[in-house]
Amino acid sequence: MTDVQMPAGDQAQQDGPMLAADGTTLKRSLARSLRRRKIQALMLIAPLLLFVLLTFVAPIFDMLYRSVENSIVSNTMPRSTTLLKDWDSATGELPGEDVYEAAFYDLFLAKERKDHTKLGTRLNYERTGLSSMFRQSGRGMDKIADAYLDPLKDLDKDWDEAEPWLDLMGDADWVAIAKDARAEEAPNFVPNAEIVTLLPNTVEAYAEFQTFLKEEDPRKRLGREEPWGLVHIALFNDLEQTDVSAYSGPGADRLAEASQLVQSGTVDIPTFAMGFADAHDGWVNIEIWRTIQTYSPKATTGYFLNAVDMKLTPDGAEFRPEKERVYGLLFSRTIYMSLVITFSCILLAYPVAYLLSNLPLRQANLLMILVLLPFWTSLLVRTSAWKVMLQQQGVINEVLVWMGLIADDNRLALINNQLGTIIAMTHILLPFMILPMFSVMSTIPPSYVRAAKSLGANNWTAFWRVYFPQSVPGIGAGSILVFIMAIGYYITPAIVGGNTGTFISNRIAYHISSSLNWGLGAALGAILLAAVLLLYWAYDRIVGIDNVKLGG
Amino acid sequence: MKLTKLFLASTALTAMTAVSVAAEVENLTLVSWGGAYQKSQSRAYSEPYAEMTGMSFNWDESSSEAVAKLRAMSEAGNVTWDLVDVEAADAMRLCDEGLAVEIDPDEDLAAAPDGTPASEDFGDMIVSDCFIPQIVYSTTFGYRTDLVGDTAPSSICDVFDLEAYPGKRALAKKPIGNMEWALMCDGVAKEDIYDVLSTEEGQEKALAKLDTIKAETVWWSAGADTPQLLADGEVVMGSTYNGRLFSVIEEQKQPVAMLWDAQLFDIDGWIIPEGLSEERLAAVKEFLKFATDTQRLADQAKYISYGPARMSSAPLVGKHADLGIDMAPHMPTDPANAQNTLLNNYEFWADYRDDIDAKFQAWLAK
Amino acid sequence: MSQTGQNDAFVEFERVQKSYDGETLVVKDLNLTLPKGEFLTMLGPSGSGKTTCLMMLAGFETATYGDIRLDGVSINHIPPHKRGIGMVFQNYALFPHMTIAENLSFPLEVRKMGKSEREAKVKRALDMVEMGAFGGRRPAQLSGGQQQRVALARALVFEPELVLMDEPLGALDKQLREKMQFEITRLAHDLGITTVYVTHDQTEALTMSDRVAVFNDGRIQQLAPPDELYETPSNSFVAQFIGENNTLEGTVKEMSGETCLVELANGAVIDAKPINVSGIGDKTRVSIRPERVEFNKDRLQEGAHLLKAEVKEFIYMGDMFRTRLSVAGNDDFIIKSRNAPDQTRLKPGEMIEIGWLPDDCRALDAH
Numbered sequence A: 001m002t003d004v005q006m007p008a009g010d011q012a013q014q015d016g017p018m019l020a021a022d023g024t025t026l027k028r029s030l031a032r033s034l035r036r037r038k039i040q041a042l043m044l045i046a047p048l049l050l051f052v053l054l055t056f057v058a059p060i061f062d063m064l065y066r067s068v069e070n071s072i073v074s075n076t077m078p079r080s081t082t083l084l085k086d087w088d089s090a091t092g093e094l095p096g097e098d099v100y101e102a103a104f105y106d107l108f109l110a111k112e113r114k115d116h117t118k119l120g121t122r123l124n125y126e127r128t129g130l131s132s133m134f135r136q137s138g139r140g141m142d143k144i145a146d147a148y149l150d151p152l153k154d155l156d157k158d159w160d161e162a163e164p165w166l167d168l169m170g171d172a173d174w175v176a177i178a179k180d181a182r183a184e185e186a187p188n189f190v191p192n193a194e195i196v197t198l199l200p201n202t203v204e205a206y207a208e209f210q211t212f213l214k215e216e217d218p219r220k221r222l223g224r225e226e227p228w229g230l231v232h233i234a235l236f237n238d239l240e241q242t243d244v245s246a247y248s249g250p251g252a253d254r255l256a257e258a259s260q261l262v263q264s265g266t267v268d269i270p271t272f273a274m275g276f277a278d279a280h281d282g283w284v285n286i287e288i289w290r291t292i293q294t295y296s297p298k299a300t301t302g303y304f305l306n307a308v309d310m311k312l313t314p315d316g317a318e319f320r321p322e323k324e325r326v327y328g329l330l331f332s333r334t335i336y337m338s339l340v341i342t343f344s345c346i347l348l349a350y351p352v353a354y355l356l357s358n359l360p361l362r363q364a365n366l367l368m369i370l371v372l373l374p375f376w377t378s379l380l381v382r383t384s385a386w387k388v389m390l391q392q393q394g395v396i397n398e399v400l401v402w403m404g405l406i407a408d409d410n411r412l413a414l415i416n417n418q419l420g421t422i423i424a425m426t427h428i429l430l431p432f433m434i435l436p437m438f439s440v441m442s443t444i445p446p447s448y449v450r451a452a453k454s455l456g457a458n459n460w461t462a463f464w465r466v467y468f469p470q471s472v473p474g475i476g477a478g479s480i481l482v483f484i485m486a487i488g489y490y491i492t493p494a495i496v497g498g499n500t501g502t503f504i505s506n507r508i509a510y511h512i513s514s515s516l517n518w519g520l521g522a523a524l525g526a527i528l529l530a531a532v533l534l535l536y537w538a539y540d541r542i543v544g545i546d547n548v549k550l551g552g
Numbered sequence B: 001m002k003l004t005k006l007f008l009a010s011t012a013l014t015a016m017t018a019v020s021v022a023a024e025v026e027n028l029t030l031v032s033w034g035g036a037y038q039k040s041q042s043r044a045y046s047e048p049y050a051e052m053t054g055m056s057f058n059w060d061e062s063s064s065e066a067v068a069k070l071r072a073m074s075e076a077g078n079v080t081w082d083l084v085d086v087e088a089a090d091a092m093r094l095c096d097e098g099l100a101v102e103i104d105p106d107e108d109l110a111a112a113p114d115g116t117p118a119s120e121d122f123g124d125m126i127v128s129d130c131f132i133p134q135i136v137y138s139t140t141f142g143y144r145t146d147l148v149g150d151t152a153p154s155s156i157c158d159v160f161d162l163e164a165y166p167g168k169r170a171l172a173k174k175p176i177g178n179m180e181w182a183l184m185c186d187g188v189a190k191e192d193i194y195d196v197l198s199t200e201e202g203q204e205k206a207l208a209k210l211d212t213i214k215a216e217t218v219w220w221s222a223g224a225d226t227p228q229l230l231a232d233g234e235v236v237m238g239s240t241y242n243g244r245l246f247s248v249i250e251e252q253k254q255p256v257a258m259l260w261d262a263q264l265f266d267i268d269g270w271i272i273p274e275g276l277s278e279e280r281l282a283a284v285k286e287f288l289k290f291a292t293d294t295q296r297l298a299d300q301a302k303y304i305s306y307g308p309a310r311m312s313s314a315p316l317v318g319k320h321a322d323l324g325i326d327m328a329p330h331m332p333t334d335p336a337n338a339q340n341t342l343l344n345n346y347e348f349w350a351d352y353r354d355d356i357d358a359k360f361q362a363w364l365a366k
Numbered sequence C: 001m002s003q004t005g006q007n008d009a010f011v012e013f014e015r016v017q018k019s020y021d022g023e024t025l026v027v028k029d030l031n032l033t034l035p036k037g038e039f040l041t042m043l044g045p046s047g048s049g050k051t052t053c054l055m056m057l058a059g060f061e062t063a064t065y066g067d068i069r070l071d072g073v074s075i076n077h078i079p080p081h082k083r084g085i086g087m088v089f090q091n092y093a094l095f096p097h098m099t100i101a102e103n104l105s106f107p108l109e110v111r112k113m114g115k116s117e118r119e120a121k122v123k124r125a126l127d128m129v130e131m132g133a134f135g136g137r138r139p140a141q142l143s144g145g146q147q148q149r150v151a152l153a154r155a156l157v158f159e160p161e162l163v164l165m166d167e168p169l170g171a172l173d174k175q176l177r178e179k180m181q182f183e184i185t186r187l188a189h190d191l192g193i194t195t196v197y198v199t200h201d202q203t204e205a206l207t208m209s210d211r212v213a214v215f216n217d218g219r220i221q222q223l224a225p226p227d228e229l230y231e232t233p234s235n236s237f238v239a240q241f242i243g244e245n246n247t248l249e250g251t252v253k254e255m256s257g258e259t260c261l262v263e264l265a266n267g268a269v270i271d272a273k274p275i276n277v278s279g280i281g282d283k284t285r286v287s288i289r290p291e292r293v294e295f296n297k298d299r300l301q302e303g304a305h306l307l308k309a310e311v312k313e314f315i316y317m318g319d320m321f322r323t324r325l326s327v328a329g330n331d332d333f334i335i336k337s338r339n340a341p342d343q344t345r346l347k348p349g350e351m352i353e354i355g356w357l358p359d360d361c362r363a364l365d366a367h
Helices: A008-015 A026-066 A071-076 A078-084 A097-112 A116-124 A130-155 A162-169 A172-180 A193-198 A200-216 A229-241 A252-264 A272-279 A286-294 A302-307 A327-358 A361-376 A379-390 A395-402 A418-441 A446-454 A459-487 A491-496 A504-513 A518-542 B002-021 B035-053 B063-076 B088-096 B118-125 B156-160 B178-184 B190-197 B200-214 B225-232 B242-251 B278-291 B294-300 B311-316 B346-365 C050-058 C100-109 C115-128 C144-156 C174-191 C202-208 C226-231 C236-241
Strands: A310-313 A316-319 B027-031 B056-060 B083-087 B132-144 B169-172 B217-220 B237-241 B256-271 B341-343 C009-018 C027-035 C039-043 C065-070 C085-088 C162-166 C194-199 C211-216 C219-224 C246-256 C259-264 C269-274 C283-288 C307-316 C320-327 C330-338 C351-354 C361-364
Touching: A026 A518, A071 A078, A071 A116, A078 A097, A078 A286, A097 A116, A097 A130, A097 A200, A097 A229, A097 A272, A116 A130, A116 B088, A116 B346, A130 A229, A130 A252, A130 A272, A130 A286, A130 B346, A162 A172, A162 A200, A162 A252, A193 A200, A200 A229, A229 A252, A302 A310, A302 A518, A327 A361, A327 A418, A327 A459, A327 A504, A327 A518, A327 B346, A361 A418, A379 A395, A379 A418, A379 A491, A418 A459, A418 A491, A446 A459, A446 C085, A459 A518, A491 A504, A504 A518, A504 B063, B027 B278, B035 B056, B035 B242, B035 B278, B035 B294, B063 B083, B063 B088, B083 B088, B083 B278, B088 B256, B088 B346, B118 B132, B118 B311, B132 B225, B132 B242, B132 B294, B156 B178, B156 B200, B156 B256, B169 B225, B178 B190, B178 B200, B178 B256, B178 B346, B190 B200, B190 B346, B200 B217, B200 B346, B217 B225, B217 B237, B225 B237, B225 B242, B225 B256, B237 B242, B242 B256, B294 B311, C009 C050, C009 C194, C027 C050, C027 C194, C027 C219, C039 C050, C039 C174, C039 C202, C050 C085, C050 C162, C050 C194, C050 C211, C085 C144, C100 C115, C100 C144, C115 C144, C144 C162, C144 C174, C174 C194, C174 C202, C194 C202, C202 C226, C211 C226, C211 C236, C219 C226, C219 C236, C236 C246, C236 C283, C236 C361, C246 C269, C246 C330, C269 C283, C320 C351
Parallel strands: B027 B056, B027 B083, B169 B217, B169 B237, B256 B341, C039 C194, C039 C211, C085 C162, C162 C194, C269 C361
Antiparallel strands: A310 A316, B083 B256, B132 B237, B132 B256, C009 C027, C009 C065, C211 C219, C246 C259, C246 C283, C259 C269, C283 C361, C307 C320, C307 C351, C320 C330
């Protein structure tokens, strides 16, 4: 062999990245050929991915969001909650008149939009009585406004009529069109130029009123609806500061009269604080203002604190009184009972799965049908059947009494307690334990046990030292499946659990469908989710998730 | 009778005209509680209406979770229900949340045959601006006649008397009703009940009284539970809706009798969900006008033992359509049954439900 | 090795029958005796009953009838774990959740052996199969050949006197298999263990065993040392099953003690050695090994009958030539000849005459 001198260029090529036949780097052409395959794979799973995202991931995030979301307070009462930020509740003094005034505008608008009762419902979760307070305060807001309207009405009834207001406020040309036009086609409010300078606040309030009308119902329009109280209040404020004697347009007389009345100072207008006190005595209770202040932020830890038997108070988080604590108890009971159910499922399922995987095919198929049979009946039917079996006048008690094992007046309490839930749920979840166990056991060749026996192990040792360790992945898979299903069950515990056998999920269901406290329900759900993930993590650390097999 | 016929004819006429107004709407989705109650509504309201107008009806048995579902529908912007049967308390909540349409009774509902406007005919039953009352029902007790010894229970306090009436009781798994009865039997005067119940001490007092029978109580969450428990002999006495007890006693002929003392009156009725299209709203209102007129409400009592919510309907209540027995004595509103009654205090429970329920459930769980 | 007396019998099958379904017998009237230290192979096609025999011996199946004795004691009612028989399984059956050392330690543990003694024995056994460095690994981390060695070590570690092997080399490639064949026989002989080995691979059976029991249809067809089995098969099944074999069908025409004349279908007559033909007129199937067929007349006995043959194919195999002929209507008649300098290379189409020593042509049953 002769010594061939390698050209310098080749040398460089050898050191650099590997090149494919067409000169591109090997890495890139590999990536290109793989990309096609990746896209294909992605397309194949796309429908499922989308489905899971929409029906599983999105709701979970929605739930997490709801468990802290609290924008309703600041959205409904934007002005007053802003002012409340600076209010120091520790002084023991009620908020100032400015807060009451802001609260009046907030609540007046909320009342018109029928939002105030929603806010009442929300805050009633935190402090009992706020629901009716807000509902009743709706009317109170009208009363506050009436204090301005009533003296005007006494002067001239036209102040409470729709058309005279239209004539007064509107530009003459616009008024002519607006009166004849159909509501849907009515042009936007054009104010009378003179009035704008004289009564700026009133014009603004009137314009706002129009916007509100349009939003609420497109068929409603200015000139048909009497302006709301905010317009009267704005007029009062304007008249206090302005001399209207120069004005000679439509309604000049009424306006002059009103101006005289306002400026005379004889009208007795109560403060907003007084108006609120009149509307509901809760408004002069400092604790209620503190509650509103505490729940002003757009996000709150309140729901989560509730979910762990605590309470967000103006003084920070604190535990609820002993008698009101229930969620901690329910969480620990749920986990404890789920563990008991999982364990009893293991005990019952193991022999069945063993038999299934060792019987001849024909008998195994028959047994498998028996195992799967419960799947073919509805959950509700099965649970109700347990009721018939377990109740005091039920089948099991009757048989025991008939056999003389228990006295007729001392029948066993098998239902409406934890035992009932454990029995019924063990039965319902049993197939979920048997199936993974079976699929793992059926992959264990009989030669292992034979080998163990040939090596001198008796039946028990061969089972315990050789067969059992290999079936553990099946137990693990079944246990995770059963435990996670058990922890979220609520129909069966609700029917057979009585008062001591119910799960946390029953409370979640209650908050979702009955109390409508979705925030609290979401917080409880989020904690449950976290508990499951934590247990899953712990399982992975201790047993190893690789050791879980759903099949060979 | 003549008057009724005339009236029938006139409603039929208005209904006919209504069809032309809402011609595009061919079916309505009604939501109710299922079972015998829904059937009574179907026979008294929707079947005759369908015959007259050709409207078809879908029934959805979701009333027990109507508030939650309506809220979800409203959030999703897709309301698929046209008329929903709810308890008065839920109607108030739906109205508070802006999920139900406000009703003008005199404009939207038919007047009584004698011309009394609907608002007067329904009177106090209209507990919310969105609520169209339909029936008066009560939550009351039934007991096994063969298991209570020689003296049948006659007072609500017999429920708390384990010595005189040993055996299990069935009570609702919620505070409403139970708390009131407990206080009544703990010596609180009827008119003071809600004042007492609004205090911590009062709530504890009520729970303490319930504690005396807690171990002997089966807690139900579905109205059908108590009748079944009574029929099986699992409990000696239990509370449930009076119509359920009626069917156990009169239809199934079980050895059960009513204990009307301190029955808790409640009202059930319709709400129209917010967010319907104009045509649907018009169609629903036409149906509603028909379904809540004096005769229709009286007709419903032919199928179930709930009292019509209109004063003018009461005299028209006749015999049960299938059993042929006189229905009036089975109405909770019958004077003989209504000697001592409670009325569900909606305002109070709207405020206190969350609070007292939390305490009640905590007490129950321990 | 010849059959030894009753007293030397270590393993005995006496009139053993086995049926699974109560209708057909899988094992029919089996009688077999093994002296101590013998390496016996049970050879046969699948379904011939050889594995069933092994399983009965191990105790995983019970005999329907008959007696199985180990060292003179009937073991019919002794459970497998008390028989003290080592066993190597087809797929090794190494416990996957234990390390190699734990696998080997297992039989010692169940015998309640002390820890230090156990460790010493495990080490010795692993060293014996050259796997001393792998004690800490799991079976899944070993190659097939390594697992095989471990399985062997595990079957031997508790020093059984009898070891059963159920097709232990089936999953290995050819080269490894040959190496292991050698190692297994070496170990068996060195340790003086009695071995019953089941296989369907006849080469394995011939190279490893002291004696081979050829199974077919639930019976032992022939029990003999390998050379005897190959050279003097006692029936046409054994002749067919062991090694390569040419058969020609015909009728016995003449019998004279050690030889007979067989007339083939085409009328040609050949010399043969009568094995299990009873007399003139019997249908027979004669069997000749390919390497015993001669086409060079110089090497044939005088007066030998010759057959005409046409060369169909000539295959060069390196050390050998393999020639396919058409003889008396049989197109698959093979002859093998050594690749020697003076060897003739036949060409397809060539017409030749073939013959053999009468002793090499065995007239067997016609089944």
